[in-house]
Amino acid sequence: MSRKENVIAKCPLCKSKLIGRLSTRNYYCQDCSIELIFNKGLIDVFYIYSDGNVRLVGKL
Ligand SMILES: [Zn+2]
Numbered sequence: 001m002s003r004k005e006n007v008i009a010k011c012p013l014c015k016s017k018l019i020g021r022l023s024t025r026n027y028y029c030q031d032c033s034i035e036l037i038f039n040k041g042l043i044d045v046f047y048i049y050s051d052g053n054v055r056l057v058g059k060l
Pocket of ligand 1: 015031033
């Protein structure tokens with residue numbers, strides 16, 4: 001059992017706990033419609049538009 005797994009307990013932007021897990025490294029915040037993707041030690045933040053397009057808005 002590894003404890004090195006990437007885990008997000010709450011949204012780093014809005015602090016919401018409505019974080020849904022999409023896959024091992026992907027999370028989705030229902031409150032601010034962003035997707036969080038673990039990438040080489042950083043977290044890429046993508047904004048998801050209502051038409052389904054995504055845009056990289058920053059790294060954490
Ligand atoms: Zn959020």
